[in-house]
Amino acid sequence: MNGDDVVDADRLEVEGLACAAGVRTLFDGVGFRLGPGQWIRLGGPNGCGKSTLLRALAGLGRPIAGSIRWRGAATAASRDAWHAAIAYQGHLPGCKDNLGAADNLRWQLALDGEPATPARLRELLGRVGLERQARLDYQRLSAGQRRRLGLARLLGIHRPLWLLDEPTTALDASGQALFGQILGAHLGGGGLAICATHLDLPVAIEPIRLELGGARPS
Amino acid sequence: MASGLFRFSSPASFFPLAGRLVPVFGWLAALLALAGLYIGFVVAPTDFQQGESYRIIFIHVPAAWMAMFTYLVIAGWSAASFIWNTRLSAMMAQALAPTGAMFAFVSLWSGAFWGRPTWGTYWVWDARLTSTLILLFLYLGLMALRSAIEDPRRADRACAVLALVGSVNVPIIYFSVQWWNTLHQGASVSLTTAPKMAETMLAGMLVMGLAAWAYTIAASLHRVRSIILEREGHTRWAQELMR
Amino acid sequence: MTAGAAIAWGLRRDLALAMRSRAEIAIVLVFFVLVTSLFPLGLEPDPVLLAKIAPGIAWVAALLASLLGLPRLFAADHADGSLEQLALAPAPLPALVAGKVFAHWVATSLPLVLLAPLAGIQFGLEPGAIGILAATLLLGTPVLAWLGAIGAALTLGARGGAALLALLVLPLAVPVLVFGAGAVESSRAGLGAQAHLSLLGAGAILSVVFGPFVTALAVRISFE
Numbered sequence: 001m002n003g004d005d006v007v008d009a010d011r012l013e014v015e016g017l018a019c020a021a022g023v024r025t026l027f028d029g030v031g032f033r034l035g036p037g038q039w040i041r042l043g044g045p046n047g048c049g050k051s052t053l054l055r056a057l058a059g060l061g062r063p064i065a066g067s068i069r070w071r072g073a074a075t076a077a078s079r080d081a082w083h084a085a086i087a088y089q090g091h092l093p094g095c096k097d098n099l100g101a102a103d104n105l106r107w108q109l110a111l112d113g114e115p116a117t118p119a120r121l122r123e124l125l126g127r128v129g130l131e132r133q134a135r136l137d138y139q140r141l142s143a144g145q146r147r148r149l150g151l152a153r154l155l156g157i158h159r160p161l162w163l164l165d166e167p168t169t170a171l172d173a174s175g176q177a178l179f180g181q182i183l184g185a186h187l188g189g190g191g192l193a194i195c196a197t198h199l200d201l202p203v204a205i206e207p208i209r210l211e212l213g214g215a216r217p218s
Numbered sequence: 219m220a221s222g223l224f225r226f227s228s229p230a231s232f233f234p235l236a237g238r239l240v241p242v243f244g245w246l247a248a249l250l251a252l253a254g255l256y257i258g259f260v261v262a263p264t265d266f267q268q269g270e271s272y273r274i275i276f277i278h279v280p281a282a283w284m285a286m287f288t289y290l291v292i293a294g295w296s297a298a299s300f301i302w303n304t305r306l307s308a309m310m311a312q313a314l315a316p317t318g319a320m321f322a323f324v325s326l327w328s329g330a331f332w333g334r335p336t337w338g339t340y341w342v343w344d345a346r347l348t349s350t351l352i353l354l355f356l357y358l359g360l361m362a363l364r365s366a367i368e369d370p371r372r373a374d375r376a377c378a379v380l381a382l383v384g385s386v387n388v389p390i391i392y393f394s395v396q397w398w399n400t401l402h403q404g405a406s407v408s409l410t411t412a413p414k415m416a417e418t419m420l421a422g423m424l425v426m427g428l429a430a431w432a433y434t435i436a437a438s439l440h441r442v443r444s445i446i447l448e449r450e451g452h453t454r455w456a457q458e459l460m461r
Numbered sequence: 462m463t464a465g466a467a468i469a470w471g472l473r474r475d476l477a478l479a480m481r482s483r484a485e486i487a488i489v490l491v492f493f494v495l496v497t498s499l500f501p502l503g504l505e506p507d508p509v510l511l512a513k514i515a516p517g518i519a520w521v522a523a524l525l526a527s528l529l530g531l532p533r534l535f536a537a538d539h540a541d542g543s544l545e546q547l548a549l550a551p552a553p554l555p556a557l558v559a560g561k562v563f564a565h566w567v568a569t570s571l572p573l574v575l576l577a578p579l580a581g582i583q584f585g586l587e588p589g590a591i592g593i594l595a596a597t598l599l600l601g602t603p604v605l606a607w608l609g610a611i612g613a614a615l616t617l618g619a620r621g622g623a624a625l626l627a628l629l630v631l632p633l634a635v636p637v638l639v640f641g642a643g644a645v646e647s648s649r650a651g652l653g654a655q656a657h658l659s660l661l662g663a664g665a666i667l668s669v670v671f672g673p674f675v676t677a678l679a680v681r682i683s684f685e
Contacts, residue, residue, distance in 0.1 A: 022369050023452055058549055060684040062371070084551035092542025098481050107474050111550045113462055355632040362628055366619035372685045376615045379679055380629065383611060387633050394636035398643060 010036050010160045010192060017066030019052045026052055027212050039193035044212035050196035054163045058088040087159040089150050097139035101130060101149055104138050112157045124152040143170035151182055162193040168201060176202055227304050229446040230455045236439040243436035250429035257422035271335040274328050280426040281325035282350050288318030288434060293385035296378035308374035311381060312364060313442035317434050319357035325350050345399040349392045356384045370449050462552035471560020479568040489530040490572050496522040497580045508585045515584035516645035519594055520638050523573055528627050530569040531609045539617050548681060555673035562610045570602035593648045597641040600661035604637050607672030614679035
């Protein structure tokens with residue numbers, strides 16, 4: 001976006017990232033720069049390592065090479081600060097089956113460091129269309145409803161960088177539009193995002209396309 | 219010195235070094251074992267009380283020492299793999315475990331052969347045998363965890379944690395078993411009440427101990443070469459080697 | 462989140478979850494009583510013999526019961542992705558884990574302490590000995606909980622299941638068994654259980670201080 005070297009700006013710089021699964025190297029030499037308001041659409045064939053890349057960025061896996069810098073500082077060195085800057089949503093929901101939707105959201109937001117009052121919870125659930133499912137046990141929610149609960153979490157916290165793995169799976173048309181709106185608002189406010197997906201996401205802003213198993217970012 | 223040693227910390231450069239060292243230590247082990255067995259079975263005098271059967275301690279005790287010592291060495295390599303993040307340290311820890319387990323087993327087995335003619339029983343719940351039995355379980359645990367985790371690097375780190383936790387516990391375990399044993403000393407039937415140590419007996423056990431140490435080095439270096447090939451088989455230098 | 466808040470988070474959430482799986486937890490306690498009941502059936506129900514072996518049996522049953530309850534600790538969170546979120550939270554993972562293990566201990570081990578008198582009566586132990594047995598369980602079960610937590614974290618996503626966990630944890634738990642059962646025997650023999658109880662207490666303190674960090678490390682390793 002600009003040539004600024006202001007250390008305090010929310011920038012993500014990745015260089016030479018390589019990850020392995022067992023003895024097999026999944027990818028190497030991955031690098032990109034991401035600034036405020038930008039997002040990356042991470043694509044590639046099945047099994048090429050999109051999820052692994054997101055997890056390695058988040059700090060759940062160990063890359064075998066490369067550096068990840070957030071605001072100029074290596075993320076490995078300041079893990080707490082890095083975790084406070086990201087919101088990761090992978091394939092697993094991170095919710096407990098036998099707790100209610102609202103309860104799950106409440107615990108998750110407390111864990112994220114932004115505890116929500118009951119009124120706030122209602123508001124968030126309302127914004128994603130789950131106000132009537134608040135008391136329903138998580139295991140009784142449909143796949144699409146579970147995704148919406150994940151969106152409610154994203155709305156409830158203030159994190160500059162979103163790492164999302166297949167964020168629109170199972171969402172119906174209105175759900176996808178909702179996601180597009182939410183992501184658009186996030187980017188518009190100076191947030192960053194990396195979304196691994198096969199699908200075209202309904203976001204107005206053009207992404208940087210990063211294909212694993214192939215080209216460098218365009 | 220540090221850079222000199224670290225030169226060998228990559229599997230590729232360690233592989234040929236290990237290959238050269240294996241026969242050296244192998245022969246050393248064989249010679250020391252011959253010497254030790256000679257001392258133990260020929261030179262050392264017949265025991266007044268236990269006759270010839272006591273001679274098994276020349277195998278039993280060095281094996282027990284080696285089993286214990288090897289576990290601490292594994293813990294050392296595990297600590298090194300955490301501190302310096304070297305794959306080779308973890309591979310050495312992996313290579314040592316089966317040999318350590320073998321010595322624990324040999325110690326138990328030879329203890330049984332000593333027990334039978336001496337006390338009329340194959341097993342005695344004395345402190346050393348019981349501690350060695352638990353040590354054997356610790357080794358088996360390390361090996362089982364290694365084989366239960368698919369990703370080799372993750373297995374390295376998990377086994378390193380287990381080895382370090384185990385090594386902290388080993389003195390506690392030995393202490394508690396000792397405590398338990400002294401509390402329940404009835405007829406004080408114990409394999410630790412060995413015949414009074416003549417100097418030759420001590421010398422014999424020491425020589426056998428050194429033989430076991432040399433053997434452990436040879437066996438683990440040999441094993442680590444297989445491990446290196448298995449885990450680095452896809453790299454260029456390994457392909458060159460196998461061509 | 463501060464460490465204190467993190468411990469509170471883990472404790473409260475896991476207790477809330479435990480309240481919803483009361484049956485699952487009750488089974489662990491029933492297992493304890495079942496195991497202690499089996500021994501007289503396998504031996505002769507001679508009162509003198511039973512009173513003598515009671516401490517050892519109660520402790521072995523407690524060990525096995527605690528093993529049985531271990532999968533509850535991390536496996537469910539690992540499977541539904543909550544554990545990931547714990548690892549990514551801007552809060553100290555050792556503290557979060559400590560809260561969880563504390564909740565686990567309250568739910569599965571504290572009841573054992575309360576069940577000890579039942580086992581004691583089954584085996585004809587004197588009231589004083591029953592009291593010592595309960596005290597040893599109170600001090601020893603935290604050590605078991607932390608050893609178990611480390612084992613459970615190391616074996617997340619590994620093949621081998623409960624048997625592997627048993628192989629890893631039981632040898633390390635031997636000192637607890639020795640001092641726990643030994644305390645009761647010692648007190649029955651009139652020698653007092655001070656030394657044993659102090660050692661168990663020291664073990665409890667050490668495990669509470671170091672357990673969280675080792676367990677958190679093991680959890681992070683399980684994600685690699």
